[in-house]
Amino acid sequence: MRDLAADGMCRGLREDSARPALPAEIKPLSRHCSFLETDVTDPEACVALVDRAVDTFGGLDIAFNNAGITGSSAKVAQYPHDVWAKVLSVNLTGVFNAMRAELPVMEGQGGGVVVNTASVIGLRGTAGGSAYAASKHGVIGLTRSAALEYGGKGIRINALCPGYVETRLVTGPTAGIPAHVTERKVRRTALKRLGTPEEIASFVVWIADPRASFLTGTEITVDGGFLTS
Template sequence: MTPAADVTGKRILITGGASGIGAASALLLASRGAKVVIGDLAEELGQQVAQQGQEAGHLVMFKKVDVTSGDEVRELFAFAMQALGGLDVVINNAGVDHMPAPMHELRDEDFDRNIAVNLKGVWHCMRAAITCMAPNGGGHVINVASIAGLRSAPVLSAYSASKHGVIGLTKTAAIEYAKANIRFNAVCPSFIDTPMVQNTLAKLDERGQQSIVKASPLRRLGRVEEVSSAIAWLASGESSFMNGHAFTLDGGMMA
């Protein structure tokens, strides 16, 4: 009997794979038989994740990349194509946030960085994925967005703008490339217990921390394994009729 969310033999590239959701997804997918390349700017952490997967007997490789650079993204995809022999799934997870602030107080550099990494970086990777997948029968691109891309996100205006853009790119590409058998879907988590969220919490007072933790009706942060398990399902053949969808993992915030 084929196990649920079977990804055996799938060739998968994950950006932002050195920590958080990306690292958890890489290790889970590899443990289920996928061949994985992770890309990240954090070289030491990325190498550690790859080593952890290799020590468990799985195929996990790392390459440093800055997703804001189109040239570096193309180099990453060329590396993955050569190392894996092709790409079946690309998970665009690399992202940043910014210190919560009213829109009129947000610094130019914070807005620019969020757009450069979260939106243009995803666009670079989507474009590279299409170039690799279209001549080879298709594939699946999974963009990690956020519920901040589906609703208002007070004091997170730059982050929200970038994630709304990711969902727009996802839906547009899903229609443009359906005939090429390339599917595009987005994963939209709420606050997940990742290093990025913990870094934000550390900068807030107790009231601010509690407002984030209790934003979900479940009254807690999401866990990385809850998101990586959903990504694993999307990466499997079981999601084969899903295209152009924004998949929420928010404990009920959008209900």
């Protein structure tokens, strides 16, 4: 978030204990900052978030759809229905809800850039994480389809596929991935470490930059060499 603010981009969702301090943290890095806690599973809340962005900034040039949860670790036949529904609701339908709110604004103003967070798991799958894998495969498919629909309107839409990154979903007491699994994934990664949020943010900035103006409808993998193993 700090890197995005420094480059003039802010997003309106963060779901953790640090969120009360977030506006104060990024305000020094950006001339304009607006924070709105948003439930991406609620279509009306997504519209309200986009409306806030338009009211604050005068338009919507860039949208970074980055909300996500991991879900349970279980085989398909034992996967809880309620957890499956929750993961798909946040990770896939949440992106859909956000794009439904964002794209009409961008179309009306003659263009824009959308970056959707997918995952390397959306490219290969993972045992025990069927809901997460399905949701991220879905984000890639949604991204490709929307890019075809809106490319002629001057809107670029891409999916970012991070590998294992040092966030609360991967490390720490509330991690959705067991520590021994994370350690095994790090050993499989060519760089032998987790990525950092700052490294992922730098790619969002690059995708949104006008110098990437011929990039759309694709997925960009940022995984430290995880998929090469």
